[in-house]
Amino acid sequence: MAFDRRRFIQASGAGAAALGFPSIVRSQSGPIRVGLMTVKTGPLASGGIDMERALVQYLKEHNYTMAGRKVDLFVGDSGGVPPQARTKIQELVERDKIQIMIGPLDTASALAVDDYIRQQHLLTLSVAAAEDMTQRKPNPWFTRGTSTSSQSAMPLADYCYKTLKYRRMVTLADDIAYGHEMCAGFQRVFEEAGGKIVQKMFPPLTVPDYGTYIAQLKRNVDGIFLGSAGSNGFRFYRQFNEYGLKGKIAVVGGMTAFDEAVLRNMGDEALGIITACWYSAEIENAINKHFAANFRVDWGYDPGFYAAATYVEAAVLDATLQKLKGKIEDKEAFMKTVRSIKVDTARGPVSFDRYGNVVGTVYIRKVERKDGRLVNRVIHTYPNVSQFWTYKPEAFLKNPVYSRDWPPAKNLEP
Amino acid sequence: MQYWIIQTLNSLALGGLLFLLAAGFSLIFGLMRIANLTHGSLYMLGAYVGVTVLRYVPDLWAAALVGGLVMAVLGGLMERFILRALAGNALGQVLVTLGISFIVADFCLVVWGGDPIPVPTPPALQRPLLVGGVAFPTYRLAVLLIAIVTAIALYLLMERTRIGAMIRAGVDDMQMARAVGIPVSRLFTMVFCLGAALAGAGGIIGGPIMSAYPGLDADMLPLALIVVMLGGVGSLLGAFVGSFLIGAVYTFGTALLPDLAYVILFLPMIVVIAFRPRGLFGRQSV
Numbered sequence: 090m091a092f093d094r095r096r097f098i099q100a101s102g103a104g105a106a107a108l109g110f111p112s113i114v115r116s117q118s119g120p121i122r123v124g125l126m127t128v129k130t131g132p133l134a135s136g137g138i139d140m141e142r143a144l145v146q147y148l149k150e151h152n153y154t155m156a157g158r159k160v161d162l163f164v165g166d167s168g169g170v171p172p173q174a175r176t177k178i179q180e181l182v183e184r185d186k187i188q189i190m191i192g193p194l195d196t197a198s199a200l201a202v203d204d205y206i207r208q209q210h211l212l213t214l215s216v217a218a219a220e221d222m223t224q225r226k227p228n229p230w231f232t233r234g235t236s237t238s239s240q241s242a243m244p245l246a247d248y249c250y251k252t253l254k255y256r257r258m259v260t261l262a263d264d265i266a267y268g269h270e271m272c273a274g275f276q277r278v279f280e281e282a283g284g285k286i287v288q289k290m291f292p293p294l295t296v297p298d299y300g301t302y303i304a305q306l307k308r309n310v311d312g313i314f315l316g317s318a319g320s321n322g323f324r325f326y327r328q329f330n331e332y333g334l335k336g337k338i339a340v341v342g343g344m345t346a347f348d349e350a351v352l353r354n355m356g357d358e359a360l361g362i363i364t365a366c367w368y369s370a371e372i373e374n375a376i377n378k379h380f381a382a383n384f385r386v387d388w389g390y391d392p393g394f395y396a397a398a399t400y401v402e403a404a405v406l407d408a409t410l411q412k413l414k415g416k417i418e419d420k421e422a423f424m425k426t427v428r429s430i431k432v433d434t435a436r437g438p439v440s441f442d443r444y445g446n447v448v449g450t451v452y453i454r455k456v457e458r459k460d461g462r463l464v465n466r467v468i469h470t471y472p473n474v475s476q477f478w479t480y481k482p483e484a485f486l487k488n489p490v491y492s493r494d495w496p497p498a499k500n501l502e503p
Numbered sequence: 504m505q506y507w508i509i510q511t512l513n514s515l516a517l518g519g520l521l522f523l524l525a526a527g528f529s530l531i532f533g534l535m536r537i538a539n540l541t542h543g544s545l546y547m548l549g550a551y552v553g554v555t556v557l558r559y560v561p562d563l564w565a566a567a568l569v570g571g572l573v574m575a576v577l578g579g580l581m582e583r584f585i586l587r588a589l590a591g592n593a594l595g596q597v598l599v600t601l602g603i604s605f606i607v608a609d610f611c612l613v614v615w616g617g618d619p620i621p622v623p624t625p626p627a628l629q630r631p632l633l634v635g636g637v638a639f640p641t642y643r644l645a646v647l648l649i650a651i652v653t654a655i656a657l658y659l660l661m662e663r664t665r666i667g668a669m670i671r672a673g674v675d676d677m678q679m680a681r682a683v684g685i686p687v688s689r690l691f692t693m694v695f696c697l698g699a700a701l702a703g704a705g706g707i708i709g710g711p712i713m714s715a716y717p718g719l720d721a722d723m724l725p726l727a728l729i730v731v732m733l734g735g736v737g738s739l740l741g742a743f744v745g746s747f748l749i750g751a752v753y754t755f756g757t758a759l760l761p762d763l764a765y766v767i768l769f770l771p772m773i774v775v776i777a778f779r780p781r782g783l784f785g786r787q788s789v
Contacts, residue, residue, distance in 0.1 A: 304513055
């Protein structure tokens, strides 16, 4: 019998019915497979473990159900090493068949998996701050509910100039893309308002000792902007104190410099420090009060940047799935919906711009003591801050990406 | 002028800290030819053990003593039961010590968590010292002093005692030392314990400056390597001079040439090794 075209079509139709159809049925009624790409070993582990704790808390509070479907969580640990992040994500996608990824934590890992996300059309709710992934090289599968590096730094610059009346400032940040982008945003807004950045310093991320940088600090300034990540803000500030500079030069910090995770290991020396972030454990809304209180009961400390990040992303995912009636399989529809929703979360109301980046409130916070522990009390809010601050997106995107050298610093003093 | 005074003091203090770190590494490397890649881990573990001791006994010096002793025991066990089996197998030793350092890093993460833990400065040394009208942390000067005292003690041990003479003999020619009846095997364990103890105590003494945090091991190990390569393997004087040289190069280098912050530590090492492959004070026979 000849294997003609008709038979071929019949055969392949039957094959498709046998193989493809049941899998669609199964996946639509089966659990939603969520992957968390985090860091549980190495220097970044503190934040990464918080990411998992908060996400698990959200799922437990909702009985591991979103839009009527069960949720299965798969966790990958990259150790903060970009190539390992790439391997682990591949594992999550190809072995665990995750349908959406929350994470990764760090910018370098996000950049390392950018092309894989594009290739696999992997739905991503990112925590990492790399600017260009939602700016000049937007990834169509990438949505970020946290912020870009400079999204909180730009309002802080405005606050420093207008409210604190600072005119001359120094910036000091880790010598990585995150630090560069944050300082650049801060500098641009501060200088355009009329202030001057008279000194910029970028110590290596793993600098053994800040002493030599502190000795170089200009003393005739109003304040220092500290754009550090992990334990560096804490290490810098401790040494800053030992050189007797506390009270002589004011310190303001970016969104991770004096995070709740750092504060819980600090003492009275931190009182009064002003920072800007899209979150504080002290935000007064019902969702956050519930979240922070429960987190504190479970773990004995306040949730910070990283815990809030996954808790917010989970709320965004949940709201999107409600709209789609749980149909995560239609990726195009998912992306369209996630970028058009408005959700009330622990950080306040959030929505997304057409590049996939969050628009939300940025909080100016001040370290105070409350019930014996140090907290970031909210003293001022900037509502609806986008990654472009007050600039027009098109004009903003025509400039080069924020970096060590852009915008150029014209007011540096030798 | 003030600026230069402060930076000079900074470089001396950093040099002191580096010496506490590198002296043990140099001793072990010199006598046993083991590039002990757990040295950074011993330093970090010493800091963490010290942090725990400080919770019960608020005395930094007691914590340094305990941290040093615990590391000495740990180092001794490691030498006896693991490295001994790999004698003469340099590659095996490097891999095993590297492996142990990973285990120690994750052990610390599980026990002490991922957040940095501050080590309080002893109250008597908390007030900054005024040097030429500028404040300088008193504790850093104390670290410098401790390093100098340690250096003198080690010098006396090496040059004026019988054990020191045996260690020197072992460094110079191990087979001959064995042949004339020096118990080289026991010496090995002893030196390893001493080196580990120095690292552990260094970790907690450096604590008020560095804090204890995950990744401290990986930050410190390269510094120990650089100092020892520069100064010369197995030479106490080399470790001493190397530490202060690196302290100075690092402090002034990052201040004057900030863009070279990453290479500045390695530059002097490369130059010295190019012209003097044994390091500044390395012995001929090594």
